[in-house]
Amino acid sequence: MLPMAKRLHLGKENLVYLGLWFIMFLTPVLTQYSRSHNSGIDFNWGEVFNIWKVYAAYLVVFLIHNFMLAPILIHRHKKVIYFATTLCLIALFIVYHCTQRPELRHPPGPPPHMMEMRSEGPRPPQDRMAPDRTTRPPFDEWDENHAPMKGQRNGKPRKEELPPLFFGQMDLVGAVVVILLIGMNLGIKLYFKSEERMKEMEKLEKQNLEQQLEYLKFQINPHFFMNTLNNIHALVDIEPEKAKSTILELSKLMRYVLYEGAKQTVPLSRDIEFLNNYITLMRLRYNDKVRINIDVPTIIPDTSIPPMLFITFVENAFKHGVSYQKESFIDIKMNIDEQRINFICRNNKHPESTAEQGGVGLANVKQRLALIYRENYALNIDDGEQEYNVDLTIPTQFPNNQQASPKT
DSSP states (O other), X not given: OOOHHHHHHHHHHHHHHHHHHHHHHHHHHHHHHHHHHHHOOOOOHHHHHHHHHHHHXXXXXXXHIIIIIHHHHHTSOOHHHHHHHHHHHHHHHHHHHHHHOGGGTSOOSOOHHHHHHHTSOSOOXXXXXXXXXXXXXXXXXXXXXXXXXXXXXXXXXXXXXXXXXXXXXHHHHXXXXXXXXXXXXXHHHHHHHHHHHHHXXXXXXXXXXXXXXXXXXXXXXXXXXXXXHHHHHHHHHHOHHHXXXXXXXXXXXXXXXXXXXXXXXXXXXXXXXXXXXXXHHHHTTSOTTEEEEEEOOSSOOSOEEOTTSSHHHHHHHHHHSOOSSSOEEEEEEEEEOSSEEEEEEEEEOOHHHHTXXXXXXXXXHHHHXXXXXXXXXXXXEEEOSSEEEEEEEEESSOOTTSOOOOOO
């Protein structure tokens, strides 16, 4: 059984064909109706049926190509078989079209001047010695140039003198129309096939994106807890009482990581609260030589962001920007408007702190930003000799390719 998406594409394609053929078969009816309404001529269903008979031949060719030949090329990719069978189909149609419409090659009826001769009546006596023009062959033996046809016997042409099969302008038009019909059918099929492949690629990209984000989240939590536990370990040796308070702050952070970090998006206010709790925990570790400033708007709009997006930059600031021997600073600022969220984190650099190599945090957050926001974000990192500056700008509106449907 076909998948739902494939059936929907097939249904749309068949609706297009149905609409086109309906319009095509309706056109002769509308033409006859317009002619009878404007000219007062009776509606001629016989003429409509004759046109429908011609259209029916085209419809048979279309059905054979659509359901039997086109899948050979599109689904099985056998070009030689497709083109060979399609050429055979076109040839069969041309033969049928020519044999069923011989009147297009030899219009019946006498030349116009012969009709006048019949109505002239007896010729005058002085013309009796002139050649008798009325002894010409019967009317059905005149060709299209008003000359007697060669090889006439009893008013009928000999079989060996019949005109060739492909003869006349209308036969050529029929061949061109059937080729255009097959090309139109193939073009529509290729269009819907490419659209189906694009949908499948988007689905695969989305699944791959979700898998990568899940993997990155799996990396974020252990990385964050490893750094936090290292901080608590340092406090246990320095100030045991502060270490106890730090454990309480850590429980708040763990609650956020466990219940909010697994979601695809979180409210911006909750992530800022998490950031404040982390900074509070870090203040317990350091003395007055470390100046920590955080400037966040008091009124936070109702918008969503990926969880734990800013914490990596703040972690790196404490890890590489703090010295126990020299004065240090960490400045965190956030500007929010209707269109964007701008996060800035600055810290100074010290030889003893920068000598330690960083882990997966920074590379992780860069990959998350690229996967989620694609080209709709700006991350500028200025790694100078004395300072390390991070300037991140993301849109307040969560991208449409990542619907904010929390997963618990």
